[in-house]
Amino acid sequence: MATSLTLIATPCTDPRSSSSFALAPRLPPRRSRDDILIDPRNAAAARRRVPVRGAVRATTLRSDQEPAGDSGATTTKLSAWTSVRQERWEGDLSVDGHLPPWLNGTYIRNGPGMWDVGEHAFHHLFDGYATLVRVSFRGGGGARATGAHRQIESEAYRAAVARGRPVLREFSHCPAPAKSLLDRVGDLVGLVTGAALTDNPNSAVLPLGDGRVMCLTETTKSSVLIDPDTLETVGRFRYTDRLGGMVQSAHPIVTDTEFLTLLPDLVRPGHLVVRMEAGSNERKVIGRVDCRGGPSPGWLHSFAVTEKYVVVPEMPLRYSSASLLTSELAPFYAFDWVPASGSYMHVMCKSTGKTVASVEVPPFMAIHFINAYEEEGDEAAVVVDCCEHYGDPAIIETLVLSRLRSLRGKDVLPNARVGRFRIPLDGSPFGELETALDPEEHGRGMDMCSINPARLGRKYRYAYACGARRPCNFPNTLTKIDLVEKKAKSWHEEGSVPSEPFFVARPGATDEDDGVVISIVSSDDGEGYALVLDATTFEEIARVRFPYGLPYGFHGCWIPATEE
Numbered sequence: 001m002a003t004s005l006t007l008i009a010t011p012c013t014d015p016r017s018s019s020s021f022a023l024a025p026r027l028p029p030r031r032s033r034d035d036i037l038i039d040p041r042n043a044a045a046a047r048r049r050v051p052v053r054g055a056v057r058a059t060t061l062r063s064d065q066e067p068a069g070d071s072g073a074t075t076t077k078l079s080a081w082t083s084v085r086q087e088r089w090e091g092d093l094s095v096d097g098h099l100p101p102w103l104n105g106t107y108i109r110n111g112p113g114m115w116d117v118g119e120h121a122f123h124h125l126f127d128g129y130a131t132l133v134r135v136s137f138r139g140g141g142g143a144r145a146t147g148a149h150r151q152i153e154s155e156a157y158r159a160a161v162a163r164g165r166p167v168l169r170e171f172s173h174c175p176a177p178a179k180s181l182l183d184r185v186g187d188l189v190g191l192v193t194g195a196a197l198t199d200n201p202n203s204a205v206l207p208l209g210d211g212r213v214m215c216l217t218e219t220t221k222s223s224v225l226i227d228p229d230t231l232e233t234v235g236r237f238r239y240t241d242r243l244g245g246m247v248q249s250a251h252p253i254v255t256d257t258e259f260l261t262l263l264p265d266l267v268r269p270g271h272l273v274v275r276m277e278a279g280s281n282e283r284k285v286i287g288r289v290d291c292r293g294g295p296s297p298g299w300l301h302s303f304a305v306t307e308k309y310v311v312v313p314e315m316p317l318r319y320s321s322a323s324l325l326t327s328e329l330a331p332f333y334a335f336d337w338v339p340a341s342g343s344y345m346h347v348m349c350k351s352t353g354k355t356v357a358s359v360e361v362p363p364f365m366a367i368h369f370i371n372a373y374e375e376e377g378d379e380a381a382v383v384v385d386c387c388e389h390y391g392d393p394a395i396i397e398t399l400v401l402s403r404l405r406s407l408r409g410k411d412v413l414p415n416a417r418v419g420r421f422r423i424p425l426d427g428s429p430f431g432e433l434e435t436a437l438d439p440e441e442h443g444r445g446m447d448m449c450s451i452n453p454a455r456l457g458r459k460y461r462y463a464y465a466c467g468a469r470r471p472c473n474f475p476n477t478l479t480k481i482d483l484v485e486k487k488a489k490s491w492h493e494e495g496s497v498p499s500e501p502f503f504v505a506r507p508g509a510t511d512e513d514d515g516v517v518i519s520i521v522s523s524d525d526g527e528g529y530a531l532v533l534d535a536t537t538f539e540e541i542a543r544v545r546f547p548y549g550l551p552y553g554f555h556g557c558w559i560p561a562t563e564e
């Protein structure tokens, strides 16, 4: 069987777009039922799976190792867990519904859209090579938008395509050890220096305050710059400081003026809290937080800030130094679950770098933090909200691709809630963790959150996240959480998988929920579209359709159009 992923340029003369073309990987012949030809020139045909003359030959890359699954898995055309069929595409998109006239700018979403390379099929959702999806809205409420998708050309992706297998370590994949002694020495050097780790930036996409756009994941080397119009990979973001560090938070907090992030110290367990000014490539240390538990820092995918403070979480899912040094998987891939090591929250003052609170909290498991704010008065405290998985790391195993593909319709999504920490600032040793609203409001599913960025670090009322309509094996609703009324409103469509609901404010708005929420949906019948919801009513206002189904993705961003 042909297994190479050699890239071949294939002209694609889309009559709707002069600049449209595709680079189609040369793919192995299909092994399963829905061998299809997708031609972006004919959206309807693509949706009906009708072969089109002269179309770009493209194949759904799907794992042979996929379990047989239940009826849901075998009958669906859902593209959420299926590798993107072409390396890139761009063209016009049709709009069903009425876009608000003020919606003028570009939404970009990042995520792991390619899980197969050569004969190799990745095991876990987090492994896939980064795929960007763009939807550009032209303002004026027109019935057209333009769209694109494109692979990020990381070293990990390029090497995998060239060799027909992954070469660098991904989340759940460690390359086989070398056979010769000399090559084994090379492997060891790669492990110690971090050269063996992935730079596949498949988590977040962030417009920096200076106009550059960064994509990244957990390894420091994964920070890359992309062109938001062409989605082209501009190149690696080179930090000019000497802070080094192999890993970083995948969710730096970026404003017009700065970029704040955390660098875990795996040798002397702790975190450096660092700031980089807009326009600079140099991170400067604000301060250091020592971990209270061990043997290594808690996994820190994201964190939270208030106006004055940076909140550093320390949960019992900890980086596995052994796994990193031996290139062998730990019980949770790169992490160990060490409940006896305790759970803590640390609060650092942004201006002095001093840790003003370090409290023990009930056990927690949170990948995504929602927001945080200060409460003043006699009982001064920092309140921190997160998508909390009841102190259970089971969500990591839920996101194994074979389970996502085969367990659709089964009620196997672990429960989650909006966890609200209260961290006292009076020197008390303990903090509290409570449930912010009845989790039944959002079907006991809760992850992939956004807020109105104007409320970052301030008291706020609304969060948008993916919730659950059970039975389900993955969050399948878009949910608006009202943290004051303790109520939720949801959008749901049977069999569809929506990604993170991303809030975009109406220019000039003063109400916190005055704007729209954008999410990319992979539907049960194989379609892919950007869904636009009115953020106030949470009613659907438009669908912006791609001519093919899209893979699931993680996080989005909004880049307003500049005045011409």
Ligand SMILES: CC1=C(/C=C/C(C)=C/C=C/C(C)=C/C=C/C=C(C)/C=C/C=O)C(C)(C)CCC1
Pocket (backbone or CB within 6 Å): 126, 169, 170, 171, 172, 197, 198, 202, 203, 217, 218, 219, 247, 301, 324, 334, 367, 446, 447, 448, 466, 475, 554
């Ligand atoms: C941290 C190390 C590594 C890399 C880790 C990576 C790539 C982690 C990626 C985490 C992601 C993408 C998390 C996404 C979460 C999404 C959720 C919870 C979705 C929920 C749905 O509703 C290695 C490179 C493996 C080794 C060094 C350490």
Ligand SMILES: [Fe+2]
Pocket (backbone or CB within 6 Å): 203, 250, 251, 301, 302, 368, 554, 555
């Ligand atoms: Fe994330």
